[in-house]
Amino acid sequence: ILNVEQSPQSLHVQEGDSTNFTCSFPSSNFYALHWYRWETAKSPEALFVMTLNGDEKKKGRISATLNTKEGYSYLYIKGSQPEDSATYLCASFSGSARQLTFGSGTQLTVLP
Amino acid sequence: DTGVSQDPRHKITKRGQNVTFRCDPISEHNRLYWYRQTLGQGPEFLTYFQNEAQLEKSRLLSDRFSAERPKGSFSTLEIQRTEQGDSAMYLCASSSEGHLNEQFFGPGTRLTVL
Numbered sequence: 001i002l003n004v005e006q007s008p009q010s011l012h013v014q015e016g017d018s019t020n021f022t023c024s025f026p027s028s029n030f031y032a033l034h035w036y037r038w039e040t041a042k043s044p045e046a047l048f049v050m051t052l053n054g055d056e057k058k059k060g061r062i063s064a065t066l067n068t069k070e071g072y073s074y075l076y077i078k079g080s081q082p083e084d085s086a087t088y089l090c091a092s093f094s095g096s097a098r099q100l101t102f103g104s105g106t107q108l109t110v111l112p
Numbered sequence: 113d114t115g116v117s118q119d120p121r122h123k124i125t126k127r128g129q130n131v132t133f134r135c136d137p138i139s140e141h142n143r144l145y146w147y148r149q150t151l152g153q154g155p156e157f158l159t160y161f162q163n164e165a166q167l168e169k170s171r172l173l174s175d176r177f178s179a180e181r182p183k184g185s186f187s188t189l190e191i192q193r194t195e196q197g198d199s200a201m202y203l204c205a206s207s208s209e210g211h212l213n214e215q216f217f218g219p220g221t222r223l224t225v226l
Contacts, residue, residue, distance in 0.1 A: 004154075032212045043116065044155075046205070046214035089154050093212070099145075099168060100215065102154030 003094050006103035010042040013080050014111050021077045023090035027071035027099040034100060035064055035075055047075075047088075063081040079111040114138060116218035124224045125194055132190045134222045137206030144187050145215060146179055147203040148172065155203055155213050161187060162209070194225045 005024045013019050025033065032051045038044040048057045053068040061078045077084055087107045091100040117136045125131050137144045142163050147155035158177070159169045163184040173179075176194075181187040191198055199220050205215035 006154075034214065036217075041219070043219045044205075044217040046216070048211060049214050051212060091154070099157045099160065100155075100168075101157070102147075104152060104154045 004090060004101050004103040005060060006088075006090060006106050007092045009104070010107040010109070011108045012111060015080060017080050017110075018076065019080055019108065021088055021108075023073045023075070023103055025071050025073075025090070025092035025101075025103075028095065029095040030068050030071070030092065031095055033068075033073050034091040034093070035073070035078050036089040036091065038105070039085045039091060044089065046078055052075055064086060077108075080108075082110045082112050084108060085110045115134055116204060116206055116216050118221050119128070119155045119203075122222045122224075123217060124226065126226050127196060128188065128196060129194055130190075130192045131194060131195060131223065132188055133167040133204075133223075135179055135187045135189070135204030135206075135218060137186070137204070138172075138216055139185070141206035141216070142206050143207045143209060143215075144181055145207070146189050147205065149201040149220070160179040160191075173183065191223075199223055199225045 007022050036044040037045040049062045050066040055066045063076045066073045087105040089105045091102040119134045143162040146158040149155040157206045159179050161181040179189045201220045203220045205217045207215045209215045
């Protein structure tokens with residue numbers, strides 16, 4: 001059974017703080033790790049798709065790293081803004097499951 | 113708007129009724145996915161199509177659920193004899209071929225079964 005875990009479940013930070021979340025996933029048969037941002041009443045929006053061990057991707061103030069050997073990924077937000085408030089989901093694609101398996105998400109609230 | 117669209121956005125129904133949801137993917141995408149998301153959980157995979165062929169179904173998809181994509185474009189998800197446990201957000205996503213490609217999600221249909 002493929003289990004994707006995210007921590008923390010929720011997080012409140014002050015505007016300007018930097019923050020990070022963790023996604024852990026089974027490392028066997030790994031193909032790709034996806035990160036999504038889901039704002040209330042909107043569609044989940046893809047942030048990154050990562051495949052290579054040691055990969056690091058960046059989009060503006062958001063970056064992510066990937067460790068496929070130990071099965072974890074970190075998402076970092078530098079200088080959080082209220083508009084960053086959303087649920088951040090990670091999802092793993094493995095050869096055994098052959099479809100995306102999502103974690104339960106980290107709900108971020110950035111307080112002005 | 114050329115994104116993924118879903119209709120309706122909200123559906124309230126009584127237990128035992130049938131409901132049908134529609135998803136219109138991004139036009140050039142040949143893969144289409146259905147997910148279900150309940151409170152406090154991430155989306156759970158239900159099924160996916162490549163063109164009009166339904167290639168995979170989760171064991172979550174009981175025989176009360178059926179999905180179609182008759183012409184390889186839009187898709188419908190029907191739930192027969194709805195139960196209160198079916199209350200959830202039903203999300204549709206599309207992608208181009210290849211499981212490493214990002215999936216583009218619609219806004220979802222929120223189903224409430226009374």
